[in-house]
Amino acid sequence: MLLNSTKSIIVFSIVATSLSLPLSYALSQGKSEMPFGGSQDVAFAKRLWSALKSADIVGANRINVRPFEGNEPHGSIQQVLDTNVKVQKRTGRVIVKVNHMGEGADIDTVHANPNKYVAAYTVMFKKPKGYDPENQDWFWVKYNPDGSLDTNPKGMMLAGRVAKGMDEGCIACHRSIGGDDLEILKK
Numbered sequence: 001m002l003l004n005s006t007k008s009i010i011v012f013s014i015v016a017t018s019l020s021l022p023l024s025y026a027l028s029q030g031k032s033e034m035p036f037g038g039s040q041d042v043a044f045a046k047r048l049w050s051a052l053k054s055a056d057i058v059g060a061n062r063i064n065v066r067p068f069e070g071n072e073p074h075g076s077i078q079q080v081l082d083t084n085v086k087v088q089k090r091t092g093r094v095i096v097k098v099n100h101m102g103e104g105a106d107i108d109t110v111h112a113n114p115n116k117y118v119a120a121y122t123v124m125f126k127k128p129k130g131y132d133p134e135n136q137d138w139f140w141v142k143y144n145p146d147g148s149l150d151t152n153p154k155g156m157m158l159a160g161r162v163a164k165g166m167d168e169g170c171i172a173c174h175r176s177i178g179g180d181d182l183e184i185l186k187k
């Protein structure tokens with residue numbers, strides 16, 4: 001009798017684990033499949049753009065800082081603004097890089113015509129601690145010149161922990177050549 005009930009407990013627990021394992025695995029996979037481009041990231045990226053636009057950090061009326069020559073994959077001529085911005089109720093540090101490309105784009109022509117050669121805005125925004133602890137809690141986003149989100153070849157929106165864990169992309173490149181805070185210009 002005693003032996004029997006022990007056996008049935010063992011059998012039960014084996015069934016229970018074999019059922020719960022694939023379920024929790026599936027759940028965790030579903031989560032980690034989306035380090036970026038999910039609906040929350042996209043919604044946040046839109047709010048961030050509006051906040052940046054109101055503060056004249058992006059868009060046609062943005063502050064026209066002195067351009068400089070940059071490297072691939074960012075534009076050949078760049079402008080960088082490093083400041084703080086309030087998104088909803090929280091203020092966070094933001095680094096906005098305006099990437100300029102095209103024939104005729106040089107430091108002087110870009111400064112004189114700041115909207116003529118804009119190819120993209122690449123932005124890093126500091127999220128609260130815990131957002132992405134392994135990568136200094138940066139939110140990465142790439143906007144087209146009109147503020148819409150750029151996508152990767154798979155059609156995923158470039159907003160969030162962009163390409164986290166992959167060999168190429170914002171995080172991989174900034175991790176390999178950036179400083180402790182994954183910043184490259186201030187290394």
Ligand code: HEC
Pocket residue numbers: 070071072073074080095096097122123124140141142158162168169170171173174178182183184185186
């Ligand atoms: C292959 C390397 C590489 C990739 C991929 C890359 N960057 Fe960068 N990034 C750089 C380099 C190099 C600089 C320094 C400026 C320069 O020389 O162009 C830089 C500078 C920046 C800066 C200015 C702050 C700093 O770190 O100095 C921002 C903001 C930025 N990148 C955002 C992004 C975003 C967003 C993505 C992805 C959509 C991205 N970067 C992908 C190489 C990369």
